[in-house]
Amino acid sequence: MANIHDVARAAGVSISTVSYAISGKRSIAATTRRRVEEAVLALDYRPNAGARMLKGTRTNLLALSAPLHAGSHGPAHMAFVLAVINAARTFDYDVVLLTQDDATSGLRRVASSALVDGIILLDVSQDDERIELVRTLNVPTALVGVPRVTDELVCVDLDFERAAELSVQTLAAQGHTQIGLVGQDPLIYERGSNFPHRFRAAFEAEALRLGIDAAFVPSRENTASVRAAVDELAAELPAMTGLILHCNEPVQSMVLEVLDQRGIRIPADMSVISACSSFDTVHLNPPLDVIPLPASDTCGRAVALLMEQLSTGVEPRVELLPPTLVEHGSTAARQRV
Amino acid sequence: MANIHDVARAAGVSISTVSYAISGKRSIAATTRRRVEEAVLALDYRPNAGARMLKGTRTNLLALSAPLHAGSHGPAHMAFVLAVINAARTFDYDVVLLTQDDATSGLRRVASSALVDGIILLDVSQDDERIELVRTLNVPTALVGVPRVTDELVCVDLDFERAAELSVQTLAAQGHTQIGLVGQDPLIYERGSNFPHRFRAAFEAEALRLGIDAAFVPSRENTASVRAAVDELAAELPAMTGLILHCNEPVQSMVLEVLDQRGIRIPADMSVISACSSFDTVHLNPPLDVIPLPASDTCGRAVALLMEQLSTGVEPRVELLPPTLVEHGSTAARQRV
DNA sequence: CTGAAAGCGCTTACAG
DNA sequence: CTGAAAGCGCTTACAG
Structure with missing residues (x-):
């Protein structure tokens, strides 16, 4: 060479x-x-990469901590990893992917050997063990997700509260008065992942504020669990005509299948919104109105903020990206009976 | 520091x-x-990582080229990435993940800047553009998958031909005389991915050899496509009692759903084998007999061979791991009518 | 069993 | 506008 x-x-x-x-x-x-x-x-x-690193300028490498938890959804996970890598490449950075269960030791290793210039933390939980570590590491870091305590951190995420409110408001404006929410795998709530909680709490608060009857059920990724979830909602809300899906692609797909089996037509009998989905809902049957969770936006912004830290410096902050609703014909004004 | x-x-x-x-x-x-x-x-x-690299010994970094193609299945993809990372860690290596469409430029970059000690190529197609590149790069490389021409290459994969033969033989031994195969997304066959072709060809050859009536259909990942695939097989093989699934998890799940809807019981009416699946088939309903495609085995072996190249050197070779069949009660001797 | 020193391939003040 | 030289933090012959 x-x-x-x-x-x-x-x-x-x-x-x-x-x-x-x-x-x-x-x-x-x-x-x-x-x-x-x-x-x-x-x-x-x-x-030579090593020589450049040694001169102490830039390694042009960043660490991506993306632990795979129980209940994580493969494709969504992958979408975020890809989004980070794509964003990093636009700044001429490559990505060292850390996925081991023992998330902190990997971060410690790559940071203290000066292998990477910065760190992106994905899938941040409320009391994430990685937070304390990156505080001590003194390596620029950006999080995708919002932990409980955000002091001194740079965080980016979709505004899940606004997304929940937007979902409820949209359905409420159409006259729906009983609205159900199918949530994530129960494991995800137990683990303390932050966004499902934020979404659910905002959903319930907004429904209360608007005088909407609301009910929430989590669901695992199998037909039996989905069927039970739908039935539970129907039992709690006998006049439910609005449904919000905050769950992964297969579960959303199964929900639609179950509704179809029950003879419930969309949107004639049920208005359905897919909330914070990182996949394309036009492939569903029927296509769903969606509040996208654009991995490329959140991850791109996180990487951009990381790069800013490397050059000019960035004040600690929590940036919440505003949600938008994209219509595909799965909601409609409530039929008066 | x-x-x-x-x-x-x-x-x-x-x-x-x-x-x-x-x-x-x-x-x-x-x-x-x-x-x-x-x-x-x-x-x-x-x-300091840079200083170590510079001394020309080891960077303790390897590049993982895992391009995401049309028709790739997220979770399966992720499983292989994780398997490589886990294997690499056992040798004290970290992984730079390259996913960009322009696969060759990334490999060229990390190799010629001496950032990585070696390269793992995932998801190798028959005439993969990366092959020619790694031949010139002069960086130790191991492939997971088998391209058309394997001269001078180190390749590891499941033995898909044997897996297809084992599937057919198992069903044939149980007395099934008409056996269908549901394959991958048509896109994957078009793209020249090697293993689906290898599997399909061996399936047809073995059926011919054993005097079995065989039929093959690909299927996309949606209910309509799966339904059409099942119906097409049923039309071609009116007495079909054996079914081999060489497709991703959602499609396998949908096939089972469709069979259930058609009133076809497993294994009483239909013996089903899940072939070369990188997920756990006991979560399916019903659990399926499976020839596992163990990402950790193939990727682990590829990483091990890469590490051997870095130390003692390795002769070019194609290592095909022997398939095994794990029973979960989804096959049975054919009912005589 | 241990140390002094060369040198890996760069980047960047310092000089001109 | 360009060059000679120091030095980043290691590893590893070379000496003792």
Whole structure:
């Protein structure tokens, strides 16, 4: 593999000129620059990553902590990982993926060996063990998700409270007076993941505020559990005509299947909103109105804030992205009976 | 962050002694070693990753190329990524995950900057563009999957041909004479992914050899497509009593749902085998006999062979792991009518 | 059993 | 506009 000396020799310049020509950190005569560029191309030169790291500038590597928990949903998980990697690449960063159960030891390892310039934490729970660690690590960090205590942290997430309110308001404005919510796997609530709680609490508060009868049930990812969940909602809310789905893709799909089996038509008999979904709801049958959870937006913003920390610095903050509702015809004004 | 000089000072030894005490590459007096270990612990010292890389020994980083294609199945994909990371960690390696569409540029980047010691290629297609690249890169590489031309490559995979034969043989031995195969998403066949073709071809060849009537249909991941697939098989094989599922988890689940709706009981009316599945089929309803596709085995073996290349060297080879059948009661001898 | 020193390949003040 | 040189933090022959 060619090194900077090879390039310098080929271009007939010193190694500092090569370095500056590549980094652009000082002005170079146009002809010199061209000669260097040609040599770089001819030798397929790329600066040695270790040497760059050692000089203490940038490693161009960031750590992505994405532990896989019980109840996590593979595709959604993957979507966030991909979103972080794509965002990182736009800043010329590569990503070291840490997934081991023992999340803190991996972070400690890559941070204290100065392997990475920064850290992205995914799937943050309310009392996440990683929070305390990154406080001590002194490595720039951005979280996707909001823990209970956010002091000194940079956090990005969809505004789940607003999303819940928007869901309820939309259905309430259409005249629905009994609204059900199918939630995530119970495991996810138990583990202290923050967004399901935030969504559920805001759902119930907003329903109360608007005088809506509301009921919530979690559901596991299997047909029996989904069927039981739907039946439980129907029992609690006999006149339910509005349904909010805050669960993963297979569960949403199963809910629609169960409604179909029960002869419940969408939106004639039931208005359905898919809330905070990181997949495309037009592939569902029928396509669902959706408040998207855009992995690329939240992760992109988190990566951007991380990059800002590396350069200019960033004040600690919690950024909540405003939810929007995209209609696909699965809600309608309530039929008067 | 403490460096090796800090540790040397704290332990009252030279930096070379610190280095050797940590690496164990030469014998050290027990008391000296203890002093060094204490200093390392006290200062929370970890060698600088860049400096290690620069010395040209090991970066302790490997690149995982896992492009996400149309038709890829999220959870299965994730399972393989996780399996590689877990295996890498057992060798004290971290993983840089490359997922961009432009797979070759990422590999070129991390390889020629000497960021990684080796490369794992996932989801290899028959004429994968990455193959030619890694041949020129001169970086140890192991593939999970088998391309059309395997010269000079180290490849690991489940033996899909044997798996197909084992599926057919098992059902044939039970007296089934008409056997259907539900395959992957058509996109996956079009893209030239190798294992679906290998499985399908071996399925048809083995059926022919045993005098079994066989039919194959691909299926997309939606209920309508699955229903159509099942009906097509039933039309082609009116006396079908054996069914092999070589498709992702949701599709397998939908097939079972459709069979249930059609009043077809498992295994009384239909013996079903889940082939090369990377998920747990006991959660299906009913649980299915399965030939597992153990991501941890194939990926673990690929990583192990990569590590061998880094030390002793490895002859190019194609290692096909033998399939096994795990019974869960979804097959039975054919009912004579 | 241990230490002094070279050198990995860069980046960046320092000089001109 | 360009070059010579220091130095980042290690590992590893070389010496003793």
